[in-house]
Amino acid sequence: MNNETNCCESPATENTAITTREERPTRLAEPAWNATRREDGADIEVALPGVRKEDLNVEVSGSRLVVEAKRGSANSPGRLIHGEPAPDGYRLELRLGNSLDGSALSARLESGLLRLAIPLVEAAKPKRIEIV
Amino acid sequence: MILAQHLRNTSPWLSDFGRLFDAALRGVVTTPADLRVHEDDDGWSLEVDFPGVSRDELDLELKEKALHLRVKDDTRYRLPLGDKVDVGAVAARFEDGVLAIRLPKADATRDTHRIEIH
Known part of the structure; x- marks a missing residue:
């Protein structure tokens, strides 16, 4: 089996602050993620707390996978007196x-955790060879 | 948990909150690292992210003026509340991997007694 970490690479992190019409820029964080290699593909887990299914966008174009999500309950009322503010959303x-x-990716979001399953391309799948 | 000095004076409840815990209790850790606390006129809102955790894996108890949170039967948090919280009205909800706990302020008039002048 291949090295477990080399199925997906994160390109150099870009500045993800997008200025909206409001004065405060949208704060997007890179979510925590983890990839594991299976015999027939790869599983990727992405932590997206506070994100609902309708606010999540997963796109694949070629070899580029982009996960974008808006965090719903970004902030409680009142002023923050302890901790870091929650980001407005995530981008990975x-x-x-x-x-x-x-193109055959399947995605499932449950309790703020996105699970992506990506199968191997047909040519890369293990094949049983009959010994005659 | 180390609080900024300016917070200690303005929010005695919070410094109480950040007290260090009895190290003798195995498995009890301090407050969650990514705890967010908001304060408004009526109380405090606590938020902690637990992505991938299901509601059944969280156990929240209020005893001896402290919140006791257990996550997946192994991680335990104890959050002392101090005297400013109306412990009878504490409410919690868990949605999309975010635990939100509402701590209403105790009625400030409770320990203020108006003295009628006749």
């Missing part, structure tokens, strides 16, 4: 390895 960009079939 990963480059998928050539052996992964991004």
Whole structure:
């Protein structure tokens, strides 16, 4: 089995602050993520607390996987007296390895955790060879 | 938890909150690292992210003027509340991996007695 971490790479982090019409820029954080290699593909878990399904966008174009999400309950009323403010949303960009079939990706969001399953491209799948 | 000095004076409740805990209690850790606390006129709102955790894996108890939170049966947090919280009205909800706890302020008039002047 291949190295577990090389199925997806995170390109150099860009400045993800987007200025909206409001004066305060939208604060997007890179979410915590974790990838594991399976025999027939890869699983990626992305922590997206406070994100609802309708506010989540997962896009694959070629080998580029982009996860964008808006955080709903970004802030409680009142002023923050302890801790870091929650981000307004999340953005994660990963480059998928050539052996992964991004177009066949399946996604599931549950309790603020996104689980992506990406199968191997047909040519990369293990094949049983009959010994005659 | 180390609070900024300017917070200590303005919010005695919070310095109480950040007290260090009995190290003798195994498995009890301090306040969650990414705890957010908002204050408004009526009380405090606590938020902690627990992505991927289900509601059944969280256990929240209020005893001896402290919140006791257990996550997945192993991580335990104890959050002392001090005297300014109306412990009878504490409410919590868990949505999209975010635990939100509402701590209403105790009625400020409770320990203020108006003295009628006849």
